Structure formats: C-alpha cells, structure tokens
Amino acid sequence: MNEKPDVATAPAPAAGNPAPAAAPVKVEPPAKPLLKVGPSPHLHDRDSIAQIMFWVAIALLPGVAVSFWYFGLEAVRTMTLSVVACLAFEAASLRLLKTPGSLKDGSALVTGILLGMNLPPTAPWWLIVVGALVAMVIAKHLFGGLGANIFNPALVARVFLLVSWPTLMTTWLKPGVRGLVSADDLAAVTGATPLGLLKEGRLAEMAASTSTDLFLGNVGGSIGEISAAALLLGGIVLLVRRVITWEIPVVFMATTFIATGLAYWIGGPEHYASPTFHLLSGGLVLGAFFMATDMVTSPLSFRGRVVFAFGCGLLTALIRLFGGYPEGVSFAILLMNAATPLIDHLMKERTFGTVPKPKAEVAR
Secondary structure (H helix, E strand, C coil): CCCCCCCCCCCCCCCCCCCCCCCCCCCCCCCCCCCCCCCCCCCCCCCCHHHHHHHHHHHHHHHHHHHHHHHHHHHHHHHHHHHHHHHHHHHHHHHHHCCCCCHHHCHHHHHHHHHHHCCCCCCCHHHHHHHHHHHHHHCCHHHCCCCCCCCCHHHHHHHHHHHHCHHHHCCEECCCCCCCCCCCCHHHCEECCHHHHHHCCCHHHHCCCCHHHHHHCCCCCCCCCCCHHHHHHHHHHHHHCCCCCCHHHHHHHHHHHHHHHHHHHHHCCCCCCCHHHHHHCCCHHHHHHHHCCCCCCCCCCHHHHHHHHHHHHHHHHHHHHHCCCCCCHHHHHHHHHHHHHHHHHHCCCCCCCCCCCCHHHHHC
16 A cells, blocks of 8 residues: 655645735845955055155155256256156057156156256256166166156166266356356356265365255255255145155165265364265265155165164264265165065064064964
C-alpha cells in the first residue's frame, strides 16, 4: 500500500465563497551605502593648484619689482623672456608628451618667474631659452609632469647653466643701470657680488656692502638675490595664506645663521663674514621661502621638513664657507630634494586610527 507524504493543505473555501487574495509582498529597495571611501588623501584643501600658484606669483611680485627698479630694462627683458619661454615649453610638452598639467594651473608661470630670478639681468636670450628648456622639459615633464618631478625645475636649470656657462652666469650688473646694455659696454657696468668678493678674500671690498644695502637690494647679483626685505614680505604673504608652513624657511635660515656664526666666532672677522651677512646676501631668503618649500620636492611630515630644512641650511653654510662656489643654496636644495624620498620613508606619520605598540613588545 502506497502512502502519500504528509502535505499541509489549507482548508477548502466554503462553496460559493471565493478564495482570499494573497497579501502583496513589499520588496524593499537595497539600502544605500552610508559611506563611500576612496583612495587617499581623504582631506582636501579648499585651494586648488591654480589658486596656490596665484598666491606664489603674487608673493614674488615685490622681489620682481625691486629688481626692475635697480636693474631696469635688463631685468624686465630677462624676466619676460623667461616666463614666455617656460609657458611655450609647457604648452609643447603637454601637447607632445601628454603629461598631466595645464597652462591654466599657473605652475609654468611660477617656474618662469623663479627661473628669471635665478638668472643675472644680463643673461643672453639664448641662455634664458636653454634654461627654460631644461626646467620645463627635462626637470619637469620627462619626470612625469605636474607633481611628478623630484627636483625643483628652476634650480635644476640654474645649476645646469652655472656649470655649463659659468662666466655668463656670474656676470653681475651693478645696481642703478636702467637701460639695456650693449656687449661693448658690459664690462663697464658689471661687478662682483658680495658673496663673490667674500670667496675671493676681498673682505675689505665686501664690507662696503652694508646690511642696509643687502636688506634693501642695493647690491649686484641675480634678479632674485637682492632685497631681502621684498622677499621676506612675499614670504610672509605665503605664511599668512597658509600656502607654506613655517618650519622649512625658519629652520633653513636659522641653521645657516648658526653655522656661519660659529665660523665667524672661531675664525674671526679676518677670515669669515658675519652670520647677518650670510643671512641677507645671495639667494638664501629666496630659496628658503620659495624653492625649498616646493610641495612636490619637500617631505610630507613635520619632522621630515625640519630635517630637510636643517640639511639645506647646513649644506649652504658648508659650501659658502669651504666650497669652490660662492653660493650654496641651489646645490643644497637639490641635494636635499634627492634625499626627500628617504626622509619620507624614515619619518612616516602614524596612520590615523592605529595604536602604537608598547615598547616592550617592540623590543621583543
């Protein structure tokens, strides 16, 4: 005898009564995600790259204006050609190499201004163009474009030109020459910089450049190596706008001041210049505020930036005191740019939300 399995059945409806309709099932839509997490960084600044570059350009204007006042049309010519050449090479690189960036972000404009400030006012036109080519194509776009370069482009160009054509890069116009200078008259209107006189041991002539002259800019040098007052004003603008932080310029200049001060105290004024002279002369203020603080080529952490700035200041002092070149800012910043990845690796910030391990566990 075959038995059927038990099956639960509903009672049959009474005769003449229709079966009740099944209750509609309400389908809930899938819950929306409450949090979307993308790749870091998770905190974004309200300022865009273009806004940051705008403020850097604004902060450089006082130094540019003072150089125009002291060096006249020669400084205007050099600065204009530097900016135009950098913009042209930027546009060509973006089109041909397809690297990130845009003419609208202002980075090429800032590089053009910084390159011009690292050149002597009497630089020939072809030297400026070669410098722009090195800065924009080799030092920036061949490394990957905006944000990928490991060295400051303007400083790479300056050092390349200085090593390749040292005579042209160390021909300094005397302040007060307003018009364009012909090649025949160049020798009559040029002279040595205060740092050059110091390196040659001409301390008596170097002493003629008072601290007031150095502070206001009444000395020879590159376009951006004069008027510490104008450059400090621009640096304060960047600090107030929070485009840069204080640790790099302050530690950089303080280290150079202390190191040269020790040499002055030990060796005496017969052999070394005062630390105030080193602080106000050359490209120290320009480098400390506008080039060592480059976001791409400087460390990410606070401790890393302090170490970076200390290295820049110490190397600057050592090159000025014992090196073959009168100025050491460019070389110091580039050397520390090369050390930036190592500094970032050794001085990582603690990941947000993690708890540091106890010392005893770390020791085991």
